[in-house]
Amino acid sequence: MRTQLCDSLLARSINPEMVFLTGDLGFMALEPLQEVMGDRFINAGIAEQNMVSVAAALSKQNFEVWVYSIAPFIYARPFEQIRNDIAFHNLPVKLIGNGGGYGYGVMGPTHHAIDDYGSLLTLPNMSVYIPVFDEDVGAVVDRAGNSCRPAYIRIGRGEPPKGYSVPSYAPWRQLTYGDGPVVIAVGPLAGTYIEAFMHMAVESRPNLWAVSELPIDLTPPPDNLLNQIKNSSVLCVAEEHVRHGGFGSDFLLYLAELGVSPKRFTHVYARAHNFGRYGSQKFMRIQSELDVDGMFAALNRTVHG
Amino acid sequence: MRNLTSTMLSTARKRLIKMHFDSGVGHIGGNLSALDSMLLVFHEYLGTNDKFILSKGHSAGALYISLWSVGRLDESQLALFHKDDTLLAGHPPAQGIADIPFATGSLGHGLSLAAGTALGFKLKNSDAKVICLTSDGEWQEGSVWEALIFSCHHKLSNLTVLIDHNDLQGFGSTKEVASMSPLWEKLKGFDADIQVVDGHDISAMRFALSKKYKGLKIVILKTIKGRGISFMENRMESHYLPLSEAQYIAATKELCSA
Numbered sequence: 384m385r386t387q388l389c390d391s392l393l394a395r396s397i398n399p400e401m402v403f404l405t406g407d408l409g410f411m412a413l414e415p416l417q418e419v420m421g422d423r424f425i426n427a428g429i430a431e432q433n434m435v436s437v438a439a440a441l442s443k444q445n446f447e448v449w450v451y452s453i454a455p456f457i458y459a460r461p462f463e464q465i466r467n468d469i470a471f472h473n474l475p476v477k478l479i480g481n482g483g484g485y486g487y488g489v490m491g492p493t494h495h496a497i498d499d500y501g502s503l504l505t506l507p508n509m510s511v512y513i514p515v516f517d518e519d520v521g522a523v524v525d526r527a528g529n530s531c532r533p534a535y536i537r538i539g540r541g542e543p544p545k546g547y548s549v550p551s552y553a554p555w556r557q558l559t560y561g562d563g564p565v566v567i568a569v570g571p572l573a574g575t576y577i578e579a580f581m582h583m584a585v586e587s588r589p590n591l592w593a594v595s596e597l598p599i600d601l602t603p604p605p606d607n608l609l610n611q612i613k614n615s616s617v618l619c620v621a622e623e624h625v626r627h628g629g630f631g632s633d634f635l636l637y638l639a640e641l642g643v644s645p646k647r648f649t650h651v652y653a654r655a656h657n658f659g660r661y662g663s664q665k666f667m668r669i670q671s672e673l674d675v676d677g678m679f680a681a682l683n684r685t686v687h688g
Numbered sequence: 689m690r691n692l693t694s695t696m697l698s699t700a701r702k703r704l705i706k707m708h709f710d711s712g713v714g715h716i717g718g719n720l721s722a723l724d725s726m727l728l729v730f731h732e733y734l735g736t737n738d739k740f741i742l743s744k745g746h747s748a749g750a751l752y753i754s755l756w757s758v759g760r761l762d763e764s765q766l767a768l769f770h771k772d773d774t775l776l777a778g779h780p781p782a783q784g785i786a787d788i789p790f791a792t793g794s795l796g797h798g799l800s801l802a803a804g805t806a807l808g809f810k811l812k813n814s815d816a817k818v819i820c821l822t823s824d825g826e827w828q829e830g831s832v833w834e835a836l837i838f839s840c841h842h843k844l845s846n847l848t849v850l851i852d853h854n855d856l857q858g859f860g861s862t863k864e865v866a867s868m869s870p871l872w873e874k875l876k877g878f879d880a881d882i883q884v885v886d887g888h889d890i891s892a893m894r895f896a897l898s899k900k901y902k903g904l905k906i907v908i909l910k911t912i913k914g915r916g917i918s919f920m921e922n923r924m925e926s927h928y929l930p931l932s933e934a935q936y937i938a939a940t941k942e943l944c945s946a
Contacts, residue, residue, distance in 0.1 A: 402811070423811065428841075433800040433834035440804025443789060444812070463794060464831075468801060471782040471791050 384538040385412040385481060387520035392449065394521075395528055396420050402441050406431050406452035408481075413451070435461040438476045439468035447475075447528065453487065454480030454496035454537055458503055469533045470506035476533050478503075483513070483537030483570070484623030484653065485667035495667070496537070497653035501628025503535045504598055510534045511597040513570035515556070517541035519595065522552035526596075539571045540664075544578035554596035555604055561588025564617035564682055565608070565645075569594055569630050572623050572673060579675045589682070590615070597630060599637045609643055617685050618645035621673060626652045649685040651677060692731040692890060696757060700727055701916050702943050703766070704753045709936040711770035713778065717926025719750040721854040721911035722821060724888050726754040729819055729850075733897055737816035739789055739805050743798020744823035744852060745779035751788070752776050760787050796829030798822060799849060803839045806847035821850045825857030828866045836904075840879045843903040851906065852887065854913040856924060872908050880904040887911035917942055 389412055395401055396419055403416060404425045417424045427434035434450060442448045450457065457480040458465065469476045480496060487494035500511040510532050512523045520538065527534040543549055550556050558573060559580040566589040568576060573593030580589050590611050596602040612618050620631040631650040638645065654671040661667070668674045672681060704723060708716050722744065729740055742751050752769060755761040761776075768774035775784040779793030790801050802820035809816045826832060839847055853871065855861055863869050872884050881901035885892040887909025896907045913927065914920030917939045931939060 425807075427838060428834075430831075430834035430838065432796070432831040433803070433838050436797055436800030436831075436835070437804035437807065437838065439790075440801045441808045441811075444805065444808040446808060446811070464797065464800070467791060467794055468797060 384514060384517050384520050384541060385409075387517050388479065388524065388538060389413055389416050391521045391524035392416055393419060395447070395524065396423075398447055400445065401447040401449070403449045403451065404434050404438055405450075406434050406456060408452050408456075431456055431461040432464050435464035435476075435478075436468045439464070439472065439474050442469070442474040442476045443472070449477045449479060451479045451481070453494070454483040454499055455487065455494050458496070458499045458535065462502065465503065466506050470508055473508045474533060475531050477527050478533070478535045479538060480535065481538050483539050484572070485664045486539045488664040488667040489661050491661055492656040495653075495656050497623060497656060498625050498628065500535060500537060500597060501624055505628070508532050510601055512536045513595050513597075514538060514552075515541065515571055515573050515593045515595055516543055516549045518549045519552045523595070537570065542571050542574040544574075544581075547577060552595070554594065554602035555608060556593050557590060557608070558593055559588060559591040561585045561590060563587045563589045564619055564686070565590050565592070565611050565615045566619045566621065566678070566682075567592045567594055567634070568620075569622040569624065572621055576621075576675060576678060579679075589619075594630065597633075599633060609641070612638065612643055612645055615646070617647045617649065617682065619649045619651065619678070619682055619685065621651045621678060623653050623668070623673060626650065647685050647688075649681045651681050690731060692728050696731065697724060697727060697890075698943065698946065700753050700757045702940065703756065704749055705917070705931070705936065705939050705943065707753065707766050707769050708749055709931050710767070712930050713770045714928045714930045715746045715749065715778070716931065717856070717913035717920055717923065718744065718823065718852070718854065719747045720915045720917065720920070720926075721887065721913045722747045722852045723750040723753065724890065724915070725850055725852070725893055725909050726750050726821065727757055728890055728893050728897070730754040730758045732894065733819065735816070737814065739802075739816070739818045740787070741790060741798045741802045741805065741818065741820045742780055742792055743802070743820055744795065744826060745791075745793030745798075747821075747852070748776070748778060748780050751780060755785070755787055761785070795823065795826040796831040799832050799835035799839070802847055802849070803835050803842070803844060806839070806844040807842055809846055810844070816846065818847045819850065820847065821852060823857070824851055824853040824855065824871060825862050825865070827851070827868060827871060836875075836878060836880075839904045843879075845901060845903050848897065848905040848907065851908045852911050853908050854911040856913045856922070856927060858927065860924070875906060878904075880906050882906045882908065884908045884910065888915055916946065
């Protein structure tokens, strides 16, 4: 998604009030932006705490401020700066984290960002964008950029099946249709289930939904999703994020407040930063039962449990 | 702007003590070490578009008194200091007071916020200035050094850092806890203009603030915690404890006779 990100930001950079800060990352991706933006492209060095506070101060002067790093570095180290300097002041700084979830899987646990959006959504005014497909990035950059709230954009790698026609961006999208369980996946993970679900008989095929914007109350789920949940025997939530503070528990609270009660519920989620052995994002997903086989196992346990 | 007089200084010091006593709160020592410099900044240094950022947020009382001294806060607001439903919290608030751009209080944020503000002014081709007051113990925070590196690299000539060097921190002296003494020697390797002055000598501070430099300016203010009240000066207790009634009477008497 970095190419699409750079293209989208390039298009916005005609705004002379736009400033872009990077924590010394973006090599072989962001050079075109650097070239065009000149002194409004600031490599703030390996100093994320300072970078975030500087961003807040620039935003206070009504600059349109974007801050970039890899996902694990953009929220954890400077969390207090995000909280105190951005969120407490409701400054519309946009934080972009590349490689969210297990995107940097084999790089080890320090590079996993599986507690990112849950942590950030505890902060006042914060919103989160998680594009599913590469094609979503332009819309996400525009929606976040035009929002008056601070935002975190978790980007990764779009994973649609070959030849798949990506639907237009929306915060909630239904990707497969059937009479089976309801599955809601957060961000690019949704794309990984499409092909397997499409090969299923319609009687058992899940209604697969992708969610790309949080918190839920800012962009509530559509009525047809709620109706599917009411009528389905199983609801499954899948997210490359730890269980605590994740979308799954938040969504259940949301449903409970609406008086909607799934008949059965299962949650597949990022189980650990550290399994003792490391591998690709695919490998790390398998460890957490987030891969297709893990999803089927979780659904079977729930349906037949 | 108008010249800071000794009468203004004395009035402000007495009002600061009264405000803290009325609200029954401490942090008086660090307020008194920083008050003289803040009064000077607000009375003589800041223009209409300039910004002051108090990084040592626990000296919010001195900030509020300085704003009161230049007519930006009124008595009714001071009367609510540290009480329920106040704008004037124990550390600077996030909104509600135009002259306070950022909530501070967790040490190590202010210099970065000041650097971002100064950089913004430069990007806008504005000649506005930024002044940031840190404590000396605060320089134990790594983020302050990140901000220093950034400010020097970007040659933020519109930014002045004041360091309230009163030698005492939360649980001991700076020398005992994590010595960088003398701090100015540690700062010398950076591309910044460094001056060390008496933080209670108005003329010396006035001269230091008037100096021009092509990049970041740092003025280390050698100060006394609890300045002006003999039984509070250089005492750890003055970092935390509120004044008893007897202490308040004694402090007021001493300030009135000074």
